[in-house]
Amino acid sequence: MEKGMFPQWVLTDPDIYELELERVFSRTWQLLGHISELPNPGDFVTRWMVDDAILLVRNRQGELKAFLNSCTHRGARLCMSASGNRKAFTCPYHGFTFNLDGQLIGVVSGDQIYGESMVRSEWDLRPLPRLEVYNGLIFGSLDPEAPPLEEYLGHAKWYLDIFLTRSDGGMEVVGAPHRWVAPANWKMVAENFVDPYHAQYAHRSTIEVGITPRDPSRTGTGYNVVCGNGHGIVLIVKEGVPKYQNLPASMWPMFERNLSREQLEVFSKTALILGTIFPNFSFNCPLHRRDGQMYNYLTLRVWRPLGPEKIEVISWCLVDKDAPKEHKEKAYKAYIGAFGASGTLEQDDVEIWSRVVEVSRGRMVRDKQLSYNNLLNYLMGFDNIEPDRSFPGPGIAYPRTYTDHLARGFHEQWLKLMREDRRASGQAERLAAGNGGEDR
């Protein structure tokens, strides 16, 4: 990566994938959802962190809790619903019942058959090691030693805040996410959201018919902001774009109250804010056409790996809670016109991602001796562009979006984690020893 190249075979190699599950996905923060999906006590959603089934609930005190969605008795999946509201969860296998705090509160025929031999509190649901919320975004981590979420997000927070905090009521999820399975590798897809270079050609059809704004990205004007920890933010900035992403003028005083002068300066000139939070959470806060006008919305997406060549896409649409009803409706329709399973941009993205994986299995992309060129090209902007030190936001801002700094940052972080063997450093042993007493 220091040379701007990345081996193609690494994308979909099965052994690399297994190592990614251990060294990337067991140690990083991943998006679970948004607080507007579970506003009331008893509300829950079920999600996946790769292969871990997660039950995310709001308890009676209004606190968020996350557990493995698996009964502690014999392991059956506890809750089959994607969302709902409950007082307790009962396993269908033997009837063990758990409350919203994950405590085992009901055992069929319990006292007669278990007697003193079972201490109920030892059989509570298994909590997700880490759960934190940042301005409405709910993240989880399997790593008890993960840094605090805010520290992990680092410089990216300033940019996320532009859309997460611009409105008094924040953002709210519309309905439920789209979910579908696609032939793709999660890295290539995460990288796609920090690669504005593809838009001009891959999405040419949507520009031609006016779904995507005609110019903003054509010359790569704007900023690529390297935020550290593998996170990258793209700002498509151009003079003449509609102020504050064409959101209703009635909302502007609210934006100007909630954002800093520097954030407003960026926000007012920006057509699209998009990016990837390492490893597999991407977002886009763009402008797309519906019924003759451009509307802004936010899409969050998790690229859930289902193998080296397969992902499940979970794609949410959010709108400003304080926006007028008509705006929300049009914004939602603009979203499905562009993103999600039916989106006219995403239709072509998925097709192209599948074209990458289908030709990355062979000998010629793997064998250096054959080496026609088994390295992929990340050379754009390698030595011909300097950061803009006067840029008002944090991170390292390159004043052009046609550069590979963000993709390189993503893959450098990937490589850093893939090289860290905690077992070798003894950390895993210490953890195992610490948990030994609780082993069941």
Place this chain on the structure above:
Amino acid sequence: MMESGTVGSTGSGSVPVSGMELYYEIQRFYAREAWLLDRKQYDEWLDLLTEDVVYRMPVRISREPEDGQEVIEEMGYFEENRESLELRIRRLKTSSAWTEIPAQRTRRFISNLFLESGPTGGEVEVSSAFLLLRSRAEDEQVEQIFGERKDVLRLTESGWKLSRRTIIPDQTVLTVKNLSMFL
């Protein structure tokens, strides 16, 4: 009217007198629609839609009965009117709609037609089952999507037209890589 290799028009412009005749006309409408979409004759398909057509496909989620409805009306895969359908079709006709270059081969199977109500006011409500199989490039695996459609068909001077369609997928996680087709 003769059936032939080309897909003919349907309907005579007047409400059929017998139930069997009505059912036959509706069945012909769906067969013709499926042929047009499988052959990607989108302009002819648009001719089968009313000007005020509402074309929807809500998202479905997994739910145990106590947790509420599976169909989420607030979020859809499609939430289209005539203008937005025409926009999607204009895009598919460009030389850079990559998902259809080369064109994906589809076959729609529309069955289990059931006339829910009508004809009243020149409209009938029809439920049908759909199965769409799709073959891409030289893939050995076939994609599929299936479910139920609830339609309102309206009799116009140029025959039956679709004025409302709600597509309910049977899957909560779709196993097609995109929805570049119409269902």
